[in-house]
Amino acid sequence: MSTNTGRSLMKKVFEIKGVHFDPVFVQSGTLNFGGEGWRYHKPLKVVLPERFDFSGTTDVSKTTTFAPRQGNMPLDGNLQPKELFPKCIYVDHAKGIALNAVGLSGPGMPALLERRILQNKTRPSIISIMAADGKTTNERLEETDRLGLVLAKAKGSFRAPFGVENNISCPNTDHDPAEKAKQEKALAEEVIEQGRILRHHLGSDAVQGIKINPLMTTRTALLIQDSGVYDYIMVSNTIPWLELPEWIDWRKLFGSETSPLIKRGLKQPGGLSGAPLLPIVMRWIIEARAAGITIPIIAGGGVLHPKDVDILYFAGATSISLGSVAFLKPHNVQPIIKRANQLFGGIYEY
Numbered sequence: 577m578s579t580n581t582g583r584s585l586m587k588k589v590f591e592i593k594g595v596h597f598d599p600v601f602v603q604s605g606t607l608n609f610g611g612e613g614w615r616y617h618k619p620l621k622v623v624l625p626e627r628f629d630f631s632g633t634t635d636v637s638k639t640t641t642f643a644p645r646q647g648n649m650p651l652d653g654n655l656q657p658k659e660l661f662p663k664c665i666y667v668d669h670a671k672g673i674a675l676n677a678v679g680l681s682g683p684g685m686p687a688l689l690e691r692r693i694l695q696n697k698t699r700p701s702i703i704s705i706m707a708a709d710g711k712t713t714n715e716r717l718e719e720t721d722r723l724g725l726v727l728a729k730a731k732g733s734f735r736a737p738f739g740v741e742n743n744i745s746c747p748n749t750d751h752d753p754a755e756k757a758k759q760e761k762a763l764a765e766e767v768i769e770q771g772r773i774l775r776h777h778l779g780s781d782a783v784q785g786i787k788i789n790p791l792m793t794t795r796t797a798l799l800i801q802d803s804g805v806y807d808y809i810m811v812s813n814t815i816p817w818l819e820l821p822e823w824i825d826w827r828k829l830f831g832s833e834t835s836p837l838i839k840r841g842l843k844q845p846g847g848l849s850g851a852p853l854l855p856i857v858m859r860w861i862i863e864a865r866a867a868g869i870t871i872p873i874i875a876g877g878g879v880l881h882p883k884d885v886d887i888l889y890f891a892g893a894t895s896i897s898l899g900s901v902a903f904l905k906p907h908n909v910q911p912i913i914k915r916a917n918q919l920f921g922g923i924y925e926y
Contacts, residue, residue, distance in 0.1 A: 590634075590895060590920065592783045592807050592872065595737045597634040597700050599920040600913050601810070601874050603899030604704035604743060604787065605638035606630075608655060609682065610693040611701070615656050620906050628906045632913045633898065636810075637694060639704040639743045640682045642722045647679030648842055655683070655693075664846070666836045667903060672851035672880055673829060674900050676814065677837050677844040680708055685723055689730045700736050703727070704787065706743040713766050720770045724777030731778070739783030742770055742806075745792070745813040763792075764799040771805030785874070789813040790820070790860040794867040801871050809869070810897060812857045812877040814847025823856050824848065849900040854878030858891045865892040880905045882915040889919045896920065 590599040607613050607630060620628040648664035649657050666675040685705070688694050694703055707719035720742075727740065744767055767786065774784055786800060787810040800806060817835050818826055827833055829852070835845030857877040864873065875888040876897030888896055896916050901908055 592739065593781055595700050595739065595783055597702075597739075598632055599895050600633045600916045601702070601876075601895060601897040602630060602633050602636050603876050603897050604636045604702075604741065605678075606899050606902055607635055609638045609640070609688055610655075611635040611637075611697055616903070624907050627908070627910045628902075629910045630898075630913070631910070632917060634701060635697060635699070636702040636741060636897070637704050638682060639680055639706050640685050640688060641680055641706055641708050642685050642719050642726075643709055644684040644687065645680050645682055645709070647681030648844070649678045649681040651681055651683070663840045664837060664842060666840075666846070668829075669904060671829060672878075672904050674849045674904065675817075675830075675835065675837060675846040676849070677842050677846035679844065680706060685726055689726060689733075692733070694738070695730065695734045697734075697738070698736050700738065702739045702741050702783075702785065704741045704743050707770065713762075716766065717769060717773065720773045721777075724774045728777040737783075739785060739807075740774055740778065741785040741787050741810060742767070742774065743787040743813065744770075745787055745789040760793060760796045760799075764796050764803075767800055768803040768805055771800075771803065775805055783807055785810055787811075787813055789815060790856050791816070794860070794864045794869065797864060798867055798869055801869055806871070808872040808874055808894070809864075810874045810876070811860060812853055812875070814849045815853060815856070816847050817845035820856060824852050849877065850904055851878045851880060854880075854884055854887065858887055861888065861891040861893055879912060881908055882911045885912060885915045885919060894920070 590597045649662045652658050664677045705723050707716040710716040710719050771784060784806050785808040786806045789812045797809060815824065818833065830836060837846045854877060857875055861873055861875055872894035874895045874897050875893035876899055879885065879896055879898055880901050885896055898912060901912060
């Protein structure tokens with residue numbers, strides 16, 4: 577079986593370095609840190625028992641830093657938001673969009689491991705990490721080293737295989753990835769070095785991915801791929817406020833060039849998710865494949881309907897990831913998964 581993207585279906589698994597993942601991934605944070613979900617998921621499961629169901633997906637944990645981080649969404653002891661409706665998240669169901677400035681709220685990697693929140697998963701999963709607390713390259717490399725070290729020490733306590741996803745694209749942290757994306761060489765060098773540090777701690781057989789948004793040029797992505805330290809690319813994270821104005825009509829979507837999160841008193845304007853991201857991600861994948869990027873691309877952003885899966889498949893994605901559909905179109909979760917498994921239910925070689 578082949579398509580115009582040049583892929584060959586080999587067998588009914590999604591395999592990276594011998595680890596069999598479900599062919600559909602969730603975006604980091606969609607199901608919280610341990611896959612348990614969020615408070616609002618409980619009533620949705622009751623109302624939509626056959627449709628709001630993430631069975632058949634690979635869980636990707638909410639992105640964690642090394643140290644505890646309050647961010648803009650304080651969490652209680654069960655790692656649920658203390659606010660019933662977090663003010664750092666803006667949702668417009670009619671337009672199919674969301675804006676968030678959660679800011680990587682979490683207890684930190686050591687606390688997650690101590691509570692076995694990551695280790696107790698019984699199916700292969702992905703742990704999303706970010707070195708977000710340092711303001712300099714060296715500080716971020718030191719944080720990456722600490723993250724890799726504690727994961728390596730805990731590796732034997734995991735009940736199932738896991739991979740690590742280096743999230744370098746969150747728009748709500750102290751350093752601005754939109755600005756760094758303009759400095760391609762420096763960005764590539766830093767991200768490659770982070771990957772080497774993780775490899776040093778976790779071993780050459782560890783599954784390592786990188787999470788980006790389309791602000792990263794395909795030239796930069798190609799440099800990172802050619803380093804050999806990452807096994808896949810996850811695209812896309814949210815789009816930072818007012819970026820890509822040639823593709824996103826921010827004033828039309830929000831009625832102003834001032835973020836509604838700023839109007840709520842937050843310091844960060846947040847990042848956009850939802851419907852507007854789909855054509856942007858599609859274009860990025862097409863350009864990436866044309867530029868020579870051959871490693872698996874797990875694509876997400878604006879996947880709200882089963883037909884959206886086809887768009888990313890024919891663009892050249894290897895798999896998809898689901899995120900904002902959980903609260904924008906929750907009735908479409910399982911139909912999307914079923915369609916994605918029809919198209920992506922295999923291991924692909926490029």
